[in-house]
Amino acid sequence: MKVRIGYMPLTDSLPLAVAQEAGFFAAEGLDVELQPEWSWASLRDRLLVGQLDAAPMLAPMLLSTSLGLGCIKKPLATAFSMGLNGNGVTVSPMLFQGLCALSEGPTPNDIAAAMNKLVAARASSGEDPLVLAVVFPFSCHAYQLRHWLSVAGLDPDHDVKLVVLPPSQMVDHLRMGHIDGFCVGEPWNSLAALTGAGHCILSGYQIWENAPEKVLAVSRDWVSRHPDTHRALLRALYKAACHADENLVESLSLLAHPAWLDVPAEIIRAPFSQRLPAGLTGQPFPAHHFHVFAGFHANFPWRSDAAFLLQEMQRWRQCSLEETKTFAAQCYRTDLFRDALADLTSMPLMDSKPDERHAGHWQLPGEPGPLELGPDRLLRVIEDQAES
DSSP, rough: OOOEEOOOSSSSHHHHHHHHTTTTTHHHOOEEEEEESHHHHHHHHHHHTTSSSEEEEEEHHHHHHTTTTSSSSOOEEEEEEEOOOOOOEEEEEEHHHHHHOOSSSSSSSHHHHHHHHHHHHHTTTTTTOOEEESOOOHHHHHHHHHHHHHHHTOTTTTEEEEEOGGGGHHHHHHHTTTTTTEEEETTTHHHHHHTTEEEEEGGGGGGGGGOOOOOEEEEEEHHHHHHHHEEEEHHHHHHHHHHHTTHHHHHHHHHTSTTOOOSSSHHHHHGGTHHHHBBBTOBBBBBBGOOOSGGGGGGGGGHHHHHHHHHHHHHHTHHHHHHHHHHHHHBBOOOHHHHTTTTTEEEESSSOOOSSOOOSSEEEEESSOOEEEOOOOOOOOHHHHHHH
């Protein structure tokens, strides 16, 4: 059976490239056809009509599609998270200069305070609101950008204009002056920064540490009809994600090929080699701000992640849902992950992480051994800033 997998050309598609090129799909007896897409809506719609069997999808999009928000309602499921982190907020040179002039320091909160001042000054002088792009309304990119703007004391739905653009078009629109900034996944922040089109002022990690991103989406009926094929997919992708983390530089070079991203390897590797200028000072981002493909048990489909994303959807008035835990369990199939991968990695004794946030590495009980997890804090308003 041929398995058709759609994907968006992004750095976090690396496990797919490794699974195909290094033979992990073949080792699991899979004949996989990888099909690139250029917009998230197109990828979703092709999955819904059966032109694709599976696809790495924006985690909130899987939830919104299962709820029928803005599209045909179709129950989807995931048993595999594609990794953590990878997003950034990049702004035009003009907006960057304005933030530099108004900021009292280099921290994300300082930049947020400067953004508040800049937006207020534009409004008082009668200028149009800033135009900021995200890849999809239901996306971690949108929620990270919205959260940072709220930390800045701004209303994302009234104080700025949010628009949706395909990831690969962000840099061109920024360079042409159509938008003032964007939140997007790699390599597009690095491409903008290293070609002079913009400045990456924040990593997604600075807004939500070790945030989940994409999940392997399949329809629930496809899983029920092809359980063995789905199980083999999970095993191949898990092995590929581990290989990518352990052989990162070599693996990233695969993506430079025209068949994948067709972006120079040095740009794809920039955030991992501390060559992506950061914030207002230009000091490089630490490498851990970007993709984690398997570490910190990144591939487990934590139902607490789904519940948090559903809360964000309700926070921004995108949906109303009372039974978030029940719905999260229907979409995030921890049972399928456990069945497929119990012989390859430790399994947590629970399906959700605790509500408390952590500043450093921490552990959860697991079988056969404990799980090492990473920091997971959200950016917060500083009290002095809130009182000023």
